[in-house]
Amino acid sequence: MVMVSEWLGEQGSRRSRRVSLVVAVVIGAAMAAAGFLYANRPAVEGAAAPSRAHIDGFRSAHFGMTEGALRAAIATDFGGRIGPVADAIKVIDNKVERTRILVVRVPDLFPDAGMTEIGYVLGYKSKALMQINLLWGTPLSDKVTPEQLGIIATNLQRYFAGLGFAAKDVKANLKIAKGTMLVFQGYDAKGHLVQLVRRAEAVKGAANVPSTDGIKKPVPMRQTLRLAYIADPKAPDAFQISKGAF
Numbered sequence: 001m002v003m004v005s006e007w008l009g010e011q012g013s014r015r016s017r018r019v020s021l022v023v024a025v026v027i028g029a030a031m032a033a034a035g036f037l038y039a040n041r042p043a044v045e046g047a048a049a050p051s052r053a054h055i056d057g058f059r060s061a062h063f064g065m066t067e068g069a070l071r072a073a074i075a076t077d078f079g080g081r082i083g084p085v086a087d088a089i090k091v092i093d094n095k096v097e098r099t100r101i102l103v104v105r106v107p108d109l110f111p112d113a114g115m116t117e118i119g120y121v122l123g124y125k126s127k128a129l130m131q132i133n134l135l136w137g138t139p140l141s142d143k144v145t146p147e148q149l150g151i152i153a154t155n156l157q158r159y160f161a162g163l164g165f166a167a168k169d170v171k172a173n174l175k176i177a178k179g180t181m182l183v184f185q186g187y188d189a190k191g192h193l194v195q196l197v198r199r200a201e202a203v204k205g206a207a208n209v210p211s212t213d214g215i216k217k218p219v220p221m222r223q224t225l226r227l228a229y230i231a232d233p234k235a236p237d238a239f240q241i242s243k244g245a246f
Contacts, residue, residue, distance in 0.1 A: 052164030055192035063231040097238035123237025137224035
């Protein structure tokens with residue numbers, strides 16, 4: 001699996017001045033976490049009840065949509081809230097994995113959620129929708145607090161817990177790395193994945209800085225909450241060099 005840097009390398013870093021870090025987790029952190037957790041997915045024991053949950057996308061956007069159909073779905077879902085859709089959609093081409101991402105920002109996706117950034121990922125070969133990422137946090141607004149993200153995370157966890165996932169296909173409240181918590185993860189009967197991850201990390205280059213009164217101020221933290229819907233976490237439609245090619 002191709003591992004991508006936080007914002008598609010230097011090229012992505014320059015583009016992030018227009019669009020925030022939601023695409024950073026598209027195939028990198030999102031797929032890395034999904035791949036690890038899929039490999040450690042609990043084995044089926046006995047005649048366990050099948051999952052009744054269905055993860056086919058987000059709102060009007062469904063896995064397998066073409067870019068044209070996806071743009072129409074975005075207009076249906078958010079056209080009245082984001083202004084002219086053609087102007088609101090930012091397009092990012094991932095040069096490493098050769099995927100294409102349509103990104104929009106939506107205010108108050110639900111009450112008191114603040115700004116949400118949504119990234120729709122079109123596959124390398126299929127050119128069809130294969131993943132959707134929703135991001136909340138300090139990359140979108142420095143006014144976001146840990147408490148606010150905690151409330152959003154709790155509400156979303158409760159929502160997904162009520163969708164009817166089989167117990168064997170669910171993980172929740174699991175620390176997966178330093179400062180990173182898997183709030184919820186569930187697979188439906190088709191192997192589609194929903195994953196909610198909360199992360200807190202020090203801002204790169206930041207350090208405790210003494211104030212004028214000599215007291216050190218806390219290190220600035222980057223706080224994010226990412227929700228990912230993934231069609232095929234085992235085999236994402238992203239460019240990879242074939243084994244044995246070199």
